[in-house]
Amino acid sequence: MSGPARYERHEQPTGGWGSVKSLVRHSLRQQALSSAVGLVRDHNKVGGYMCTSCAWAKPGEPHIAEFCENGAKATFWDLTAKRTTPEFFADHTVTELLGWADYDLENAGRLTHPLRYDAASDKYLPVSWEEAFADIGTRLRAHQPKDVVFYASGRAALEASFMYQLLARLYGNNNLPDSSNMCHETTSVALPQSIGTPVGTVLLEDFAKTDCILSFGQNVGTNSPRLLHNLQEVRERQVPIVVFNPLRERGWEAFINPQRIGQMLTNSPTQIATQYYQPRAGSDIAVMMGMAKALLAWDDEARSIGSERVLDHDFIARHTDGFDAFEARVRQTAWGEIETTSGLSQAALEDAARTYAKANAVIAIYGMGLTQHKLGVDNVQMLVNLLLMRGQIGKPGAGICPVRGHSNVQGQRTVGISEKTKLVPLDRMAERYGFEPPREDGMNTVEACEAILAGTARAFIGLGGNFLRAIPEHELMERTWRDLDLSVQVATKLNRTHLVAARTTYLLPTLVRSEIDEQATGPQIVSSEDSTTCIHASRGKHKPAGNHLLSEPSIIAGIAKAALPPNPKVPWDIWVGDYSLVRDEIEKIFPDNFRAFNQRLDTPGGFPRPIAARHRKWETDTGKANFKLPKALSASFDKGEDPSVLRLMTLRSNDQFNTTIYGYDDRLRGIHGSRMVVMINREDRIRLGITEGGMARLISAAEDGIARSVGGLQLIDYDIPAGTLAAYYPECNPLIPLWQYAEESKTPAAKSVPVRILPE
Incomplete structure (x- = not known):
């Protein structure tokens, strides 16, 4: 557990011995030291597996160690020797686990069995895959398609992502929000x-x-x-x-x-x-x-x-x-x-x-x-x-x-995970798979939250992620989430979203990318797209964490077969047996981006998707690149008129990837021992009359009648501009109203949140 924060300006460079020591420490914590050899041999290498952390490009001529400190932490986290078994859940109620910190929940280890929440005992109980799929299918068939949300985190590979979007459209909706909605959807609208x-x-x-x-x-x-x-x-x-x-x-x-x-x-x-x-x-x-x-x-x-x-x-x-x-x-x-x-x-x-x-x-x-x-x-x-x-x-x-x-958050969009129908070749899908796809735009992440709050969304399928921690408006969302009829979470580890139980809740444990995915035709290959649009193959090299895990394609197929009528043009079991056939389907639906997909899969450095603007061909409304006029000089909701209102930036620490917390050290910022801190300009702190190192509460400056605050935050004088605060995500997400998002893209505005600060 975290305690009081210690701060001392970090003077050492990034990388160096600090990174080496961090890797050793984290590998020992996760009892995953044996995987370090595989990092050098296989991580981001042709014939190996692609990192499940960031999406930065992989070179055609890789370095000896083509991984970074955070990528190694993610791999140790995935390949931990720790296990969250049915016995673990027999010892802990969900109410008790809700009091655990994010770090402690995931640090319990890999999920090993499919589970269903039992309200009578307030515990997760093991269930067979057959029972889980049958019940999920029955419940999905009882709902109207528009009432169900199919969310995807950015971790799922291209093959699983393609199958998932097809499942949603065959079911009857385009409700395909994903983690891109919360980060670079703005890019997808602006560019x-x-x-x-x-x-x-x-x-x-x-x-x-x-x-x-x-x-x-x-x-x-x-x-x-x-x-x-x-x-x-x-x-x-x-x-x-x-x-x-x-x-x-x-x-x-x-x-x-x-x-x-x-x-x-x-x-x-x-x-x-x-x-x-x-x-x-x-x-x-x-x-x-x-x-x-x-x-x-x-x-x-x-x-x-x-x-x-x-x-x-x-x-x-x-x-x-x-x-x-x-x-x-x-x-x-x-x-x-x-x-x-x-x-x-x-x-x-x-x-x-x-x-x-x-x-x-x-x-x-x-x-x-x-x-x-x-x-x-x-x-x-x-x-x-x-x-x-x-x-x-x-x-x-x-x-x-x-x-x-x-x-793979960018790649998921490339293969059809999008709520916007204009971005998806629906006519080609209709012809290929013999059905009439829904033509109405679906929900993005903010709209899915709005529908859950309004009670119009009744079921949520989550392909990875920690949805309730990643989004704004935590308190309202958690209260309403419990009224959902169905929550299905495909996951590798326990997180807070799993503990806010809907009326029926399933946890379905899956393989990670670095594990061997053995199917009918042998070990399978998956693929992903990096930030520069290059497509890479990934082959798992490690023994799975348990005998009861299924791959993401297997889980998607299991839900699809239980929830949808049979379709001879969509052979789910055959696809699960051979992922190369899924890649053939991707090529047929997206031929421009995936020409000779299987043949080019092992291209060193990946093969790039064709981007017209690289060649000064502008696929815009004018046929040219367009100068666009900004609406104002400040991009914030705060107009800068009230000196008591500051702009909060929410940030990751050095010991974190998205909502996954690896520890309590933000080494590169010199902050150790706690995540409950606020970085503040010293002159602002003095002006506001708050003691150095004192405790404070942040309060949303939004004037909508809803009280939003986060307390127990330790103040740290930091090199940050006047009028600006910084604190960690997701701890400070409750300060962001759901309606404070980027115009046009609806990306939550987490980098300049108007707040006030009060001493505690």
Whole structure:
């Protein structure tokens, strides 16, 4: 259990001996030291398994150890020797387990048997797979299709994801929310309007050709550490890296590569960021507006003296639409407003813009620091505007690079897990499988929560994840969840969502990606898509955690056979026996993306999906790349008018991946022993009259009549801009109203939550 937090500024680089010690510690905690050899041999390697943690790209020529600290933790967590058996549940009621911390629940180990909640004893009892499938099928057949939600986390492979979306559509709905709704759905809305694709344009090879990198709202050291290998190589070519992030994160400051013996022995780090700026949370539009304003001024000057222009006017004329209106908006925006909103000076923004202006090939990296705001779509489109001004999309070494989170969250969308019918080839599915797919858009994550709160959604199928911890509005959702008729959770470990029992609740234990998936035709291969749209094969290498586990495709097929009428065109059992046949189906339904799928499966580095914008072909409404006008300089719900209201950013720690908590040490931020902390600017703390190291309560500033607060939080003076707070996700999710989401994408606005802070 956690205790009081200890804070001491972390001065050591990312990586190095700190990472090595962390890996040893976590492997011993999970009694998984024997899997360390497999990490070197198999992790993210051709013929091995793909990491279940982040979705960063895998190189065609992998490093000796093609894994990071967080990826190794995820593997040790998956391959733990600990087990959560029926005997465990016989010893603990659900009410008791609800009092356990997130870490303790998952640290109990792998689930080993299918289970059903028994209200009379308040315990989970073992059940056979046959009984579970039959009862789930009976209950699903009793519901109207529109009343059932089919949720997917980003962990399921392409094969399982394809089968899952087909199950939902054969059942009769497009209610297919997924974890993308909570992170990069904003990207999927913003980029198609701007450049005609819902994904980034950068491939791994572009990092070897770039001569400048811009990064916005992305913490590389915690969220995608393997990217540090590419950034280190970029810096060794003296390429500048310009970072905008409210917190100074060690991953962007210094890195020691554990695979470089010289660096390890001398403790000599590589400096990653060459320029580091800390804007106030929610002010990225103002930052980019300032850079654009500087570029225009310098371009005017170049034109007046007849020197080389700063903007790429030929590209703008041939490939873009809307530049005149955008230019007018930039010229009309005053520097004073930009400085006030961003918290950065004109001189600082001009320094950043100058570095950008000197470069010929620029990659723009971003994460959820852009997407999770009220104007998240505007954030992303403003970054595209900045690239379009200088023709930095559609050429080697340049482009837009959203860094996705979970290992296959992007790939799930590629094979049809989407609530938006326009994104899915329904006519092709109808012809192939002999049914009439539903044509009405389904629910995204926020809409699914709204339907559960309203009582109109009656059943929830969860393909992985910890839904109730990941979403906003915890207290209301947990109360209402208990009224659901059915909750089915496909899982590897116990989490809080499993303990908030619906009227009928099942836990169905599944294999992890690193385990051998033995089916009728032998060990199976699965596949996933990384952040750069490259598709990779994955082969499990380890013995399964128990004899009663089923693979995700097997579980999906079991539910489908029990809930749906037989369809000779959908041979579930044959597909489960040979996943290559599922890949053949994916190729037939999505031929452009998956040409020769099985034949190209083991391509070193993966094979990329074709993205038109990489070749300056713009699949937009205008046939060109579009400059889009931002609605405001601040992307937050907070208008900045009340000094008692601060903007809260929710963050992951170094000992965490999404809602999975590996421990209580956030080594890279120097915070140890507790997750119940708030990072605050010292001047804000003094202004608000709160004692250093004291305890506080955060209260939502939303004025909707609903009380939302999180108490027991220890204050830590931190290097963070005035008016901005930082605290951990998911502990502070209860502060986010369900209606505070990004316009158009409905991604929860977790990176600038308006709150007040009170001493306790």
